[in-house]
Amino acid sequence: MTQDIxxxxxxxxxxxxxxxxxxxxGLSLIFGLMEIVNFAHGEFLMLSMYTAFWLWSLFGLDPLFALPLCAALMFTLGIATHYGIIRHILHAPMLVQICATFGLAIFLRASAQFLWTPDPRTITTSLVEGRVEILGIFLGLPQIVASVGSLAAFALLYLFITRSDTGLALQATAQDRQAASLMGIPVDRMYALGWGIGSACVGVAGVLLATFRPVDPEVGALYALLAYVAVALGGFGSILGSLFAGLLIGQMEALAGWLIDPSYKYVVIFSLYLVVVVLRPQGLFGRF
Amino acid sequence: MAPPRASAPAATPPPAALDGPDSALRAAQAEPLHPPLSGRQKTLGILGAAALVAYPFVFNTPFPQHVMIMIFLYGMMAQSWNIMAGYCGQISLGHAMFFGIGAYSSAFLFVTYQISPWLGMLVGIVIAMAAAAVIGLPTFRLRGHYFAIATLVIGEIVQIVVQRWEFIGAATGIWLPIIRENQLVNFQFNDSKIPYYFIALGFLIVACLAVRHMERSRLGFYFRAIREEPEAARSLGVNITLYKSLAFMLSAAFMAMAGTFYAQYVLVVDPEVVFPLTLSILVLLMAVMGGVGTLWGPLIGAAVLIPLSETTRILLGGTGGAVDLIIYGALIVVICLFKPEGLIGLVRQWLPAPPAEREADHGDS
Structure with a gap:
């Protein structure tokens, strides 16, 4: 019995x-490129969840079909953020960069609260609903779809970064922007692309989450916090590091919730972060 | 890139033993950082002080007094954050925890042992400084974003623990009883906001005088050296970990003071209100908006943002439908884009500083 649990x-x-x-x-990619942490990352997630909700509620579009649309929308939002804000603070002190993205986060969150009220909203009918039993283990179908979808998106991203010419150009920019620029790589466009892809990642994740998680203006905060921890844990800028750290955090959350006390599960995750960065300040897979 | 370990080895000789930096320091200290005030500045100062004293008697309704009290309180918090981040360059995203420690210490001691909140405030300051020292030791080796996120995460841990801690009221927090006698000893003034006004003003002045003094003391030069070039500072014999700890403790102490004041002002403390991440961020935004690493910047930030949120709240009712935060967020982005040194840059354009004050101009270059 316990074993099953x-x-x-x-x-x-x-x-x-x-x-x-x-x-x-998504967060890690942007940081790797230009050493900027997007503190509005959770709000991008929230916007994507709301987009999925409204497409479902107003037009009856199933979240799974809304997925490409949301990803495209978030891609555009990411590029707009780069050209509208980030580009102008690229050489500003770190504090100004933090404040600019925090300002954007506050703006987006408050706008969502103003437009759509703080009440949580749920997508109640979706193509993926209910739960399935596999070998005595019950799993929610939306959760399975969300994780398979996330894994697929992650794999696509990984292939894109490591196999395609544009992906290699992105990596080159991340490693040395001046050398990349001398090699004829349009650095500014790479930054914009990084923001687009990073935001599209969170767009996909948002739609998948919206199939089983109610959406409210504050929803992004927790996921963003876990993402900061994951990114620092894996090492800022490391793609595989964030996969590993994401999985580790998922495990810690589930096991700490069961072994210790659900209300302390985030304490365990956050403490893990502290232990890792104190022992290994560059994160598990980070480079300095 | 810089090596990950920034803490100075224990064998580093104390800075005073080195002659080179010390004489340079003396020369730097001999330069007037705060030049003698001109006649015009004196007049302005006296007029400003008189206006601050007269304000609560001229505007004798609760709302304008409340707005000023909040400006003083947040100005003090932004100033305290400024010590740590503006002068010493360590960006903390978890400063609310020291505010909460201050609020809880005095409230708990008062409710449980009837200890005067003034003494409780001292206890809170000591606890906050100890917490800062304990948090700083392992985390000061972290750089940039790693340190910022570590403080953010520690702030969250503290909030979660306090929410579950039955001994100090868990999520309900602590409700202070209303006591009508011995108002000064009990730090409670139920008839008028005027005593709160002057206490908050006094606290703010203490914080600002401390920063003004720190600016031109050895401490201030070490802080700025650590902010600009930690490696160079270390090679000149500055014990980086020690001075970062001092900045953190000083900063935590003023946050705790503000916490006690807040607890006595609203007479209820709970983890949602005194430990939230939003408070840490708000304080940071105020300091940056006004101008970090400057004496007046945090005050300007508080004086702009507080009336904005308090008036939108009154005009639109309730939480104001978050309109104040929409304006806030947009304003912050605009300032970061067009005036990254903060609003103090605008002020300096209007009131050109005398040439000697350039020394104090060490914002973000």
């Missing part, structure tokens, strides 16, 4: 872990 917890943790990894990798 442990397996159940581990598998649920694994499913959420892939979603966390997808959220974290």
């Amino acid at each position: 442990i397996i159940q917890a581990i598998i649920s943790g694994l499913l959420m872990g892939f979603v966390y990894a997808l959220i974290a990798v």
